[in-house]
Amino acid sequence: MTTATQPTSKNSVDVSRSLMLIDGKLVESADRQYIDIENPATRTLIAQVPRAAEVDVDAAVRAAATAFETWKRVTPKDRGRMLLRIADAVEAETEPLARTVALETGNAIRTQARPEVKSAADVIRYYGGLTGETKGETVPLGEHVLSYTRREPLGVVAGIVPWNAPVILGTLKIAMSIAAGNTLVLKAAEDAPLGLLRIAEICNEHLPPGVLNLLTGYGEEAGAALARHPLVRKLSFTGSTDVGKLIMHAAAERIVPVSLELGGKSPAIVFPDADEQRTVDGVITGMRVTRQGQSCTAGSRIFLHRSIFDSFVSKLTATLQKLKIGDPSDEATDMGAIINRKQFDRVCGYITDGMQQKGARLVLGGLPPKEGPLAKGYFVQPTVFTDVSNDWRIAREEIFGPVMVAIPWDDERDAIRMANDSHYGLAAYVWTRDITRAITTAHAIESGWVQINQGLGQFPGQAYGGYKQSGMGREYSLEGMLDSYTQRKSVTINLQW
Numbered sequence: 224m225t226t227a228t229q230p231t232s233k234n235s236v237d238v239s240r241s242l243m244l245i246d247g248k249l250v251e252s253a254d255r256q257y258i259d260i261e262n263p264a265t266r267t268l269i270a271q272v273p274r275a276a277e278v279d280v281d282a283a284v285r286a287a288a289t290a291f292e293t294w295k296r297v298t299p300k301d302r303g304r305m306l307l308r309i310a311d312a313v314e315a316e317t318e319p320l321a322r323t324v325a326l327e328t329g330n331a332i333r334t335q336a337r338p339e340v341k342s343a344a345d346v347i348r349y350y351g352g353l354t355g356e357t358k359g360e361t362v363p364l365g366e367h368v369l370s371y372t373r374r375e376p377l378g379v380v381a382g383i384v385p386w387n388a389p390v391i392l393g394t395l396k397i398a399m400s401i402a403a404g405n406t407l408v409l410k411a412a413e414d415a416p417l418g419l420l421r422i423a424e425i426c427n428e429h430l431p432p433g434v435l436n437l438l439t440g441y442g443e444e445a446g447a448a449l450a451r452h453p454l455v456r457k458l459s460f461t462g463s464t465d466v467g468k469l470i471m472h473a474a475a476e477r478i479v480p481v482s483l484e485l486g487g488k489s490p491a492i493v494f495p496d497a498d499e500q501r502t503v504d505g506v507i508t509g510m511r512v513t514r515q516g517q518s519c520t521a522g523s524r525i526f527l528h529r530s531i532f533d534s535f536v537s538k539l540t541a542t543l544q545k546l547k548i549g550d551p552s553d554e555a556t557d558m559g560a561i562i563n564r565k566q567f568d569r570v571c572g573y574i575t576d577g578m579q580q581k582g583a584r585l586v587l588g589g590l591p592p593k594e595g596p597l598a599k600g601y602f603v604q605p606t607v608f609t610d611v612s613n614d615w616r617i618a619r620e621e622i623f624g625p626v627m628v629a630i631p632w633d634d635e636r637d638a639i640r641m642a643n644d645s646h647y648g649l650a651a652y653v654w655t656r657d658i659t660r661a662i663t664t665a666h667a668i669e670s671g672w673v674q675i676n677q678g679l680g681q682f683p684g685q686a687y688g689g690y691k692q693s694g695m696g697r698e699y700s701l702e703g704m705l706d707s708y709t710q711r712k713s714v715t716i717n718l719q720w
């Protein structure tokens with residue numbers, strides 16, 4: 224769970240302020256309180272955003288409810304047109320948006336921030352082209368009866384997103400909700416709201432007032448108030464499993480549908496025939512090392528066949544050592560900073576825990592330097608532990624940092640058993656040239672997404688989501704939008720009457 228710095232008092236700091244979007248207007252919070260936004264690479268204040276309270280949440284939800292009455296009658300074709308214009312406008316602003324995202328998240332511009340903004344434009348364009356697919360079906364009941372279904376929007380959607388890829392995760396919820404004819408109140412993460420605020424401003428130039436409302440605020444205040452608001456008809460949450468449970472409780476109170484995209488501790492299984500540099504590169508990509516491991520799909524548990532264990536680990540550490548860590552806005556940087564002090568301390572806590580485990584071997588990285596340029600920000604080096612038991616905290620809990628464990632296996636059934644021995648089930652990676660083995664392993668793994676011989680990010684069209692405590696519902700795909708953001712109505716007509 225994220226807790227940002229406590230807000231400063233009213234109007235106390237001379238930094239740029241971004242405003243929230245409610246009912247088509249850029250506004251402060253009603254009581255003019257702010258949240259400080261820090262650059263994690265320098266630990267300096269870069270901006271302030273409004274600290275939304277219950278009253279602001281109420282204003283945003285009411286605006287969305289009012290806008291829905293008109294928006295639900297806008298034709299799918301017109302909704303699609305607006306989304307396509309927004310996609311073009313976001314794409315045209317790729318560079319400034321990428322710089323903002325790098326500044327607020329600490330994610331390197333070349334490896335993370337710029338590709339994230341490009342993906343955001345892609346996802347808006349994808350859903351903009353799909354609005355006409357919100358169609359129904361007819362049921363064959365004979366000549367004298369016409370029975371058909373309509374897909375109708377749900378109403379006001381409440382979206383809540385985290386900071387690790389704030390623009391794409393927020394944009395995804397905007398695109399799916401609006402394409403399906405809903406209105407949306409989206410709460411940005413308190414640590415990284417600036418890129419998403421700019422996206423909301425762009426959307427506002429193309430959408431009627433109230434269709435999209437963007438709030439900035441703390442989870443326990445604005446997020447909780449949004450989740451329990453009586454006019455909200457759907458909750459769509461991306462974040463930690465602990466907060467996901469609270470969101471599900473809030474949904475249960477009012478019986479509203481809920482989609483949850485939660486945490487992970489994903490396995491990468493490497494077979495003996497894959498002891499190659501390209502597998503090493505793929506495992507590093509799948510671990511999202513260049514996002515400092517701050518990804519729900521990070522393949523942080525690396526299960527290596529014993530026959531290649533030493534050779535693979537030495538290739539892995541040699542490759543990780545070559546990554547350039549530092550200023551996220553520098554094009555040469557591969558890997559930036561951890562988002563905030565709390566996460567930094569948390570990641571360091573796991574590294575300390577691993578170092579204290581009897582028998583564990585730290586083969587790369589460790590605690591961050593206390594002096595030198597990297598000590599100016601929340602930088603953590605790639606860290607690899609071997610001789611780890613699959614029962615230890617570093618092998619079981621989501622660290623959300625660049626910390627990997629490598630565990631050997633002899634029998635592939637053991638590899639699959641260890642991979643599945645987790646309450647999470649979001650992503651997984653299988654590395655082998657043997658396609659039969661690859662597919663049977665993929666089918667045996669309890670995860671919503673298995674990649675074979677690649678470690679890439681999500682793409683539009685994919686049914687993305689988790690098994691077990693990694694979530695429920697699917698996003699990114701057409702079916703994800705239809706299942707999660709529309710409801711079906713049956714209409715049955717007696718033609719003989």
Ligand code: NAD
Pocket residue numbers: 224225383384385386387388392410411412413440441442443445446447448450461462463464466467469483484485486487518519520621623649689693694
């Ligand atoms: P978090 O759960 O602490 O916060 C996520 C969002 O929820 C933030 O906007 C926060 O303000 C809000 N929130 C916090 N407490 C709340 C409450 N009581 N009521 C309502 N809202 C509340 O997560 P985080 O630290 O921001 O992000 C990291 C987590 O997100 C990791 O567990 C990661 O795996 C997960 N994640 C999942 C996916 C996915 O697609 N499955 C994608 C990205 C991140």
